[in-house]
Amino acid sequence: MAGIWIVAETREQAFELLGAGRLLAPEMETTVTAVVAKGSASPQECIARGADEVLLLAELAPGEPFGAQLPVIEQEARASSPHAILFSATARGKETAARLSARLAAGLCSACTALAFDKATGSIVMERLAYGGAAIQKLAASAAPVVITIPPRSFEPAEAMDGRQGKTRELPAPPPSAVKIVERKPKEKVSKDITEARVIVCAGRGFDKKEDIALARRLADALGGELGATRPLTEELHWLPEDLCIGLSGVQVKPELYVGLGVSGQVQHMTGVRGAKVVCSVNRDENAPIFALSDFGIVGDLYEVVPKILEKLET
Amino acid sequence: MPTIVACFKWVVDEVYIRRGAGGALDFSSVDYKIGEYDRNAIEEAVRQRDAGGGGSVIGVTVGTPESAKGVKDGLSRGMDQAFFVSDPSFKDLEPSQTAAILAEVIRSRIPQYDLIACGEGSSDLYAQQVGPRLAELLGIPCVCFVQKLSIEGGRLRAERRVEDGVEVVEAPLPALVTVLPDINTPRIPGVRDTLMAGKKPVITVKRDELTGTFEGALKTAAMTASSLERTGEKLAADSAGIARFVDSLRKSGVIK
Numbered sequence A: 001m002a003g004i005w006i007v008a009e010t011r012e013q014a015f016e017l018l019g020a021g022r023l024l025a026p027e028m029e030t031t032v033t034a035v036v037a038k039g040s041a042s043p044q045e046c047i048a049r050g051a052d053e054v055l056l057l058a059e060l061a062p063g064e065p066f067g068a069q070l071p072v073i074e075q076e077a078r079a080s081s082p083h084a085i086l087f088s089a090t091a092r093g094k095e096t097a098a099r100l101s102a103r104l105a106a107g108l109c110s111a112c113t114a115l116a117f118d119k120a121t122g123s124i125v126m127e128r129l130a131y132g133g134a135a136i137q138k139l140a141a142s143a144a145p146v147v148i149t150i151p152p153r154s155f156e157p158a159e160a161m162d163g164r165q166g167k168t169r170e171l172p173a174p175p176p177s178a179v180k181i182v183e184r185k186p187k188e189k190v191s192k193d194i195t196e197a198r199v200i201v202c203a204g205r206g207f208d209k210k211e212d213i214a215l216a217r218r219l220a221d222a223l224g225g226e227l228g229a230t231r232p233l234t235e236e237l238h239w240l241p242e243d244l245c246i247g248l249s250g251v252q253v254k255p256e257l258y259v260g261l262g263v264s265g266q267v268q269h270m271t272g273v274r275g276a277k278v279v280c281s282v283n284r285d286e287n288a289p290i291f292a293l294s295d296f297g298i299v300g301d302l303y304e305v306v307p308k309i310l311e312k313l314e315t
Numbered sequence B: 001m002p003t004i005v006a007c008f009k010w011v012v013d014e015v016y017i018r019r020g021a022g023g024a025l026d027f028s029s030v031d032y033k034i035g036e037y038d039r040n041a042i043e044e045a046v047r048q049r050d051a052g053g054g055g056s057v058i059g060v061t062v063g064t065p066e067s068a069k070g071v072k073d074g075l076s077r078g079m080d081q082a083f084f085v086s087d088p089s090f091k092d093l094e095p096s097q098t099a100a101i102l103a104e105v106i107r108s109r110i111p112q113y114d115l116i117a118c119g120e121g122s123s124d125l126y127a128q129q130v131g132p133r134l135a136e137l138l139g140i141p142c143v144c145f146v147q148k149l150s151i152e153g154g155r156l157r158a159e160r161r162v163e164d165g166v167e168v169v170e171a172p173l174p175a176l177v178t179v180l181p182d183i184n185t186p187r188i189p190g191v192r193d194t195l196m197a198g199k200k201p202v203i204t205v206k207r208d209e210l211t212g213t214f215e216g217a218l219k220t221a222a223m224t225a226s227s228l229e230r231t232g233e234k235l236a237a238d239s240a241g242i243a244r245f246v247d248s249l250r251k252s253g254v255i256k
Ligand SMILES: Cc1cc2nc3c(=O)[nH]c(=O)nc-3n(C[C@H](O)[C@H](O)[C@H](O)COP(=O)(O)OP(=O)(O)OC[C@H]3O[C@@H](n4cnc5c(N)ncnc54)[C@H](O)[C@@H]3O)c2cc1C
Pocket: A132, A203, A204, A205, A206, A207, A229, A230, A231, A232, A233, A245, A246, A247, A248, A249, A250, A251, A261, A262, A263, A264, A265, A266, A267, A268, A269, A272, A282, A283, A284, A285, A288, A300, A301, A302, A303, B036, B037, B121, B122, B123, B126
């Protein structure tokens, strides 16, 4: 039957992936199938947003990870041979997509940021970053299926339309998985979504200790913005929540103003702020790469410079 | 005593990539390195070996003959021996091809192993695919994005980081894990480590010693340099510099 498939674990993922899927389906004159976890987006919601068919994943037994659904998804995919299968590039999505690709001997475009169907060649063309963000890799898939993962919030979610119809089918429960979840430690608090922030003050490794981040927060408050961070602060030191990590392995932001404090300006981080209107920085090393990647910046110690900036802002 | 396989890749250090004429990538002055996160994979393999009271760490890398330097670098990080799967055609392999090559080498040349450790992603492609693909091809359980790991009684216990928190999981061995950078701090090899590395066994596997066809599934239509450069005005940390900085902020229109 072919078609475009989306596989979603949450409602937000389903809507965004349907939005991405609808970029392809009309051009390819094909249908959209939404494979969704029960309790995420409802079949009606998926159909209104462009799905022609909804396949409901069975509820998992306690302790079964999302990856347990793999054999069920594989079997359905083999039966209907979709052209493309879209997943969200979340931890579970990336793992499941890669494992499914191996089983189907399919190509996989990881962290795809642009997507189109090229009628002339009959192939799906995709873009992603390579070399830490120093390069843009353009991939073409002519063989089906191609599996694609999409970083959350890269595409517009699909809007609901009136009068749409579609079928719904429940999928069987998967066999038990070899990997078992023995404990879940939910995150205490989901932090702010910085992808829509107008102003971001980003703290880097130039801060000496966790308490000092208060200085960056003060500047963010003074500028009416949010706090962001480089990966060492969220990933290695755990001074700030992971959702605040900007860059290749974090989020892509597009503020009107980005202020980097004690950020060296490695490409993996700076690729995340390519959409910023104005980039400025404070770094004590005049040879730090961030200066060439900023509109303007101060060469100096952030502990001396930031209080002065705050003072000046008040006058 | 565990046998642990560590997969690592010798990659272009992206710091030295320049933007050439017409947006082409200029590799003329590049240097190479073992991918950042692959160093965590090697370190974790070594730690698990030592925690298991011995055993061995077998490194495996797929690359062009020039990657020989990477094999020695890997061995200086505590591995016991290495498989170097090398061919001039192994240059811009897709993750699907790399996984297929690794699977054949491991299946045919490493008869018994307890754990395979991969990095969270390679430093050049950062596709985050090779690990989970390899696990499927070998038909073993796979746990990705692991921040904490222990092995006991033929099982692994891992903390795996997901968007909504942490999942503590268990799986029977042999299994494959991909590790996050905060799982450990990779050692920096000393002179002695480098000298010792030269004495460790390296088994080179050539393309024609393998049976697979290793065809790619996707086509790279273009690889172009992205430009992040801006005007780059540098200001001093004196009162004039601060004044100009705040002025520029105001001019940007985002603050009053
Ligand atoms: C595959 C891959 C993916 C990655 N993804 C990301 C990502 O998504 N996001 C990310 O951020 N990183 C990512 N990284 C890591 C990235 O390469 C850099 O290591 C990281 O961005 C550096 O963070 P930093 O600038 O805070 O720290 P550093 O590079 O250590 O820089 C600290 C800077 O602070 C300056 N400084 C020190 N003290 C002071 C002071 N008192 N006043 C002023 N300046 C001072 C120093 O001069 C230095 O320039 C990734 C790496 C890899 C390999």
